[in-house]
Amino acid sequence: MLFLIENEGMGSLTEENYIKSVYSLSQATGEVIVSELAKKLQVKPPTVNSMMKKLALKKWVVYAPYKGIKVTDKGKKEALSIIRRHRLAELFLVNVMKLGWEEVHDIAEQLEHVESNRFYDRIDEMLGYPKFDPHGEPIPDANGKILNDKRIALNQAKENATVKIVAVADDKKSFLDHLNDKGLKIGEKVLIKRKEAYDGSVVLINKAKVELMITHQVAERILVEE
Amino acid sequence: MLFLIENEGMGSLTEENYIKSVYSLSQATGEVIVSELAKKLQVKPPTVNSMMKKLALKKWVVYAPYKGIKVTDKGKKEALSIIRRHRLAELFLVNVMKLGWEEVHDIAEQLEHVESNRFYDRIDEMLGYPKFDPHGEPIPDANGKILNDKRIALNQAKENATVKIVAVADDKKSFLDHLNDKGLKIGEKVLIKRKEAYDGSVVLINKAKVELMITHQVAERILVEE
DNA sequence: TTAAAATGTTAGACGTATCTAACAAATTAA
DNA sequence: TTAATTTGTTAGATACGTCTAACATTTTAA
Numbered sequence A, B: 001m002l003f004l005i006e007n008e009g010m011g012s013l014t015e016e017n018y019i020k021s022v023y024s025l026s027q028a029t030g031e032v033i034v035s036e037l038a039k040k041l042q043v044k045p046p047t048v049n050s051m052m053k054k055l056a057l058k059k060w061v062v063y064a065p066y067k068g069i070k071v072t073d074k075g076k077k078e079a080l081s082i083i084r085r086h087r088l089a090e091l092f093l094v095n096v097m098k099l100g101w102e103e104v105h106d107i108a109e110q111l112e113h114v115e116s117n118r119f120y121d122r123i124d125e126m127l128g129y130p131k132f133d134p135h136g137e138p139i140p141d142a143n144g145k146i147l148n149d150k151r152i153a154l155n156q157a158k159e160n161a162t163v164k165i166v167a168v169a170d171d172k173k174s175f176l177d178h179l180n181d182k183g184l185k186i187g188e189k190v191l192i193k194r195k196e197a198y199d200g201s202v203v204l205i206n207k208a209k210v211e212l213m214i215t216h217q218v219a220e221r222i223l224v225e226e
Numbered sequence C: 001t002t003a004a005a006a007t008g009t010t011a012g013a014c015g016t017a018t019c020t021a022a023c024a025a026a027t028t029a030a
Numbered sequence D: 001t002t003a004a005t006t007t008g009t010t011a012g013a014t015a016c017g018t019c020t021a022a023c024a025t026t027t028t029a030a
Helices: A013-026 A035-042 A045-057 A073-095 A101-111 A117-128 A173-182 B015-028 B034-041 B045-055 B074-097 B101-113 B117-126 B173-179
Strands: A161-167 A189-195 A202-205 A211-214 A223-226 B162-168 B188-195 B201-206 B210-212 B222-225
Touching: A013 A035, A013 A045, A013 A073, A073 A101, A101 B117, A161 A173, A189 A211, A202 B034, B015 B034, B015 B045, B015 B074, B015 B210, B074 B101, B074 B117, B074 B162, B162 B173
Parallel strands: none
Antiparallel strands: A161 A189, A161 A223, A189 A202, A202 A211, B162 B188, B162 B222, B188 B201, B201 B210
């Protein structure tokens, strides 16, 4: 007799980490490639490959050989539930436990896997049911509903539109530094002046009326709305 | 090239769970047997057997085939560090997060494996550096030092001694109920009237001057001091 | 447009933690 | 004190998550 330890919808800690990364890396463009995931998760491509087959069987992702990986609604729900726990944990560590923002990420990475609705509901309550974390990232509610899910990658915004930078899809320090150098930050509005069909770069005008050119690679990782 | 992921002293989550159980189950008698551990950890005896070989290699336990398992000083240090985290977590969940005692054990079981000194030091600070948890169990300090480590099993106390019940080495509800039926509880003093050499049972007199007989099996699981 | 480079997949291996089946030792009871 | 029972060990299997080496496909660039 064989017993299934995990319930239908549940995932192992590892699976949780994968779906979370698939979700966030595919946010901007709608999909993510194997090598990108491998880099993010610090594993080799074959490992990602076999895990994707597994997640595809679970219907968390859509995955055809040599094609990009897409999250399904089911996978999205999983990811949002983990992201909710991560963001609540971070906020809790900062607001209640008075730890510094720079030191909470790794702890939250561990706390997000704690299995206990009571624990997270209580944190949510103590924090006053917050809707956003201090990076501007929305916190999904207990049902996985997320406020303002209409964010798009900067390179997908229309020419001449004025959009607000609401988040970045890459939290590596080097990327944040790069934005800083360009005089861009979360919360600020920019005007999309021109999108180069040629190389996908975007020319925009920032708050200080300065014209800036940003590469496709970078534009893809900046989330905007409106 | 092969990289070791774990540092010398560290253990996997599984190893941590094993050494914790070895430590607590061997508290009273100085050792614990395979089947007892298997029962506690919900695994089969061969699993315990192979894990004990592993922990013996790490010098956390002393283990010879068909003999009881003993914790080494090194293993004790590991165990105390996990127990510290568990007890701090429980107290935090109850005192700060206002969860009920009955619901915190499983959450603490998960939190105790969070790797972050900052996290635990902060909890310790918020709780005012507590020395005992509400079950009367001492909380080891950051160096693994434990206040009053002179507790002994009830059956090891001398005849005619008056001792205080400070903790139980078995937190299953059925055991606690059994003690309740006998009119014994943590914090209460009892007089050891007689110890039967024959079957190891102990006759004692409780607060209400009532004479009680408790079996060796039970006496072994009641920790007393003084 | 084809050759080189980048990216992805398959096959086969390994370590961890677990199991069952079969056997061995120690303890208990007749 | 020997036989039965309990307890422990060994051997071999399995699932998970990972790897490397070899091969396949796709993309890029000459």
